[in-house]
Amino acid sequence: MEKFSKISGVAAPLPLVNIDTDMIIPKQFLKTIKRSGLGVNLFDEMRYDRQGNEIADFVLNKPAYRQAQILVAGDNFGCGSSREHAPWALADFGIKAIISTSFADIFYNNCFKNGMLPIVLPQEAVDVLMKDAEKGSNARIEVDLESQTVTSSDGQSFKFEVDAFKKHCLLNGLDDIGLTMEKAKSIDAFEAKAAMERPWA
Amino acid sequence: MSPKTLYDKIWDAHVAHESEDGTCLLYIDRHLVHEYPVSDVRQGIVHIVGPEQGWTLPGMTVVCGDSHTATHGAFGSLAHGIGTSEVEHVLATQTLIQKKSKNMKVEITGKLRPGVTAKDITLSVIGATGTAGGTGYVIEYCGEAIRDLSMEGRMTVCNMAIEGGARAGLIAPDEKTFEYVKGRPHAPKGAAWEAALSYWQTLYTDEGAHFDKVITIKGEDIAPVVTWGTSPEDVLPITATVPAPESFKGGKVEAAQRSLDYMGLTAGQKLTDIEIDTVFIGSCTNGRIEDLRAAAEILKGKKIKVKRAMVVPGSGLVRAQAEEEGLAQIFIDAGFEWRLAGCSMCLAMNPDQLSEGERCASTSNRNFEGRQGYKGRTHLVSPAMAAAAAITGHLTDVREMM
Ligand code: SF4
Numbered sequence: 001m002e003k004f005s006k007i008s009g010v011a012a013p014l015p016l017v018n019i020d021t022d023m024i025i026p027k028q029f030l031k032t033i034k035r036s037g038l039g040v041n042l043f044d045e046m047r048y049d050r051q052g053n054e055i056a057d058f059v060l061n062k063p064a065y066r067q068a069q070i071l072v073a074g075d076n077f078g079c080g081s082s083r084e085h086a087p088w089a090l091a092d093f094g095i096k097a098i099i100s101t102s103f104a105d106i107f108y109n110n111c112f113k114n115g116m117l118p119i120v121l122p123q124e125a126v127d128v129l130m131k132d133a134e135k136g137s138n139a140r141i142e143v144d145l146e147s148q149t150v151t152s153s154d155g156q157s158f159k160f161e162v163d164a165f166k167k168h169c170l171l172n173g174l175d176d177i178g179l180t181m182e183k184a185k186s187i188d189a190f191e192a193k194a195a196m197e198r199p200w201a
Numbered sequence: 202m203s204p205k206t207l208y209d210k211i212w213d214a215h216v217a218h219e220s221e222d223g224t225c226l227l228y229i230d231r232h233l234v235h236e237y238p239v240s241d242v243r244q245g246i247v248h249i250v251g252p253e254q255g256w257t258l259p260g261m262t263v264v265c266g267d268s269h270t271a272t273h274g275a276f277g278s279l280a281h282g283i284g285t286s287e288v289e290h291v292l293a294t295q296t297l298i299q300k301k302s303k304n305m306k307v308e309i310t311g312k313l314r315p316g317v318t319a320k321d322i323t324l325s326v327i328g329a330t331g332t333a334g335g336t337g338y339v340i341e342y343c344g345e346a347i348r349d350l351s352m353e354g355r356m357t358v359c360n361m362a363i364e365g366g367a368r369a370g371l372i373a374p375d376e377k378t379f380e381y382v383k384g385r386p387h388a389p390k391g392a393a394w395e396a397a398l399s400y401w402q403t404l405y406t407d408e409g410a411h412f413d414k415v416i417t418i419k420g421e422d423i424a425p426v427v428t429w430g431t432s433p434e435d436v437l438p439i440t441a442t443v444p445a446p447e448s449f450k451g452g453k454v455e456a457a458q459r460s461l462d463y464m465g466l467t468a469g470q471k472l473t474d475i476e477i478d479t480v481f482i483g484s485c486t487n488g489r490i491e492d493l494r495a496a497a498e499i500l501k502g503k504k505i506k507v508k509r510a511m512v513v514p515g516s517g518l519v520r521a522q523a524e525e526e527g528l529a530q531i532f533i534d535a536g537f538e539w540r541l542a543g544c545s546m547c548l549a550m551n552p553d554q555l556s557e558g559e560r561c562a563s564t565s566n567r568n569f570e571g572r573q574g575y576k577g578r579t580h581l582v583s584p585a586m587a588a589a590a591a592i593t594g595h596l597t598d599v600r601e602m603m
């Protein structure tokens with residue numbers, strides 16, 4: 001997995017609340033098990049009309065936001081499916097960080113597994129960053145995972161919380177399975193004990 | 202020992218390793234795979250087939266690469282829907298990396314009124330808490346109205362814990378649970394059954410255990426409900442009217458306006474005036490035998506007024522049982538299509554799709570934009586409410602037909 005430390009980039013504003021995984025990547029694209037290539041269909045139904053032409057006023061179709069690396073989104077981003085196509089599509093498009101007041105649990109976890117950083121901030125902070133994002137390509141927002149801060153283009157900084165283990169993995173590009181394997185002894189011991197105590201399971 | 206919640210007990214019994222920061226490796230007893238082969242009579246939706254086959258047992262940890270895995274919590278098993286990377290992690294290590302969630306208690310007190318079902322409970326809870334209300338929590342549903350539900354009803358309630366944002370839903374196992382599990386193909390037998398049973402009987406929340414959040418709803422206050430918008434939290438009693446976007450706060454104003462435009466509704470319109478084109482009965486929320494019975498009860502001897510209506514049993518066994526009980530004939534006589542088991546119109550991956558603007562009363566769990574077909578409009582309801590709408594051609598208070 002790629003390491004994540006600091007990015008500075010254009011942020012696209014998506015103020016809608018409850019953006020669900022079907023909106024992020026409609027289900028007709030869920031058949032693939034490849035992690036790459038889904039970026040063109042990100043937000044498909046909002047981004048293209050039925051003939052496949054771009055809808056000009058959708059944010060990611062605007063020239064300023066075509067290279068956006070950050071999304072600033074409304075509350076409860078990513079509710080819906082547990083399949084990882086939504087984070088895959090976002091990552092494939094080039095999104096590295098998503099800022100919102102809250103995320104759906106499964107989606108939140110899935111972001112980290114795909115090298116993306118979901119950032120939870122209070123409403124007031126998200127409002128400031130949303131306004132900042134609306135300024136277009138001149139406004140670059142900075143996300144620094146090491147110091148756990150997001151900084152708006154005019155220098156306002158907001159501190160965010162992130163789980164220490166998840167931060168460690170993302171900073172170092174570590175893969176979960178490898179890390180868990182180091183604890184194989186504990187798992188084996190647990191398994192043996194459980195087989196005695198709950199043989200029916 | 203300090204009192205524990207049901208979640209605490211299952212969690213503690215499965216921690217294989219705990220790091221200093223509280224990150225745990227949670228041992229996984231069962232990894233369910235999504236679909237059975239189509240040729241098998243046991244074929245169907247994993248969240249219906251798993252319990253039928255006795256794969257799901259109280260006190261277990263269960264994972265599956267599908268968000269509605271929460272369903273299995275109805276047995277008092279800790280069931281998580283996981284993504285592809287986590288599936289790979291479970292396959293490689295038999296564990297899941299997890300931090301303990303917070304505990305939420307959702308208590309439904311007293312009795313339900315006639316015409317009110319498990320689906321109305323679970324939708325009403327989401328209506329009360331919002332789709333993000335459960336974020337970071339595992340919910341335990343309890344109270345008299347939950348105890349009174351059948352296992353099928355409890356599965357319906359837990360199924361939609363995920364729409365309420367929760368990591369999992371749980372209901373403490375009781376005699377009904379044990380009765381349901383006993384004799385299933387993969388349930389323990391003989392001495393193993395006795396040992397399992399005495400363990401399962403310890404799986405309840407101790408008196409005085411701590412919950413981080415408590416929600417109490419009176420069973421008598423729950424009415425048959427429908428969704429009017431494109432989020433499962435957009436829930437109202439059938440007797441209500443379409444809300445005005447301005448009546449909401451913050452980002453929800455814009456979302457509500459967008460929902461109304463998408464759904465083709467106007468504020469102030471009576472919900473019972475909304476005309477329905479299509480009715481879908483099925484899905485992992487409401488594709489069980491009891492759901493089909495409830496719908497057939499309303500449909501008996503009647504004809505549908507909607508353009509099309511279909512019943513898709515959740516498994517081959519449900520389908521066979523419904524045929525045996527004569528329910529299939531009631532549906533067919535009423536004008537319903539009687540389908541093979543599966544997910545079907547719940548997610549429109551196959552030709553069972555709504556066309557643009559087509560309006561559906563559906564017993565599934567998601568009313569997201571495009572969920573049942575591009576620009577299709579979904580109203581989530583209980584099976585009985587779906588049947589009522591099929592007969593009248595518009596959203597209808599099922600209590601008037603009982
Ligand atoms: S019925 Fe619907 S929600 Fe349930 S598993 Fe199938 S597609 Fe998913």
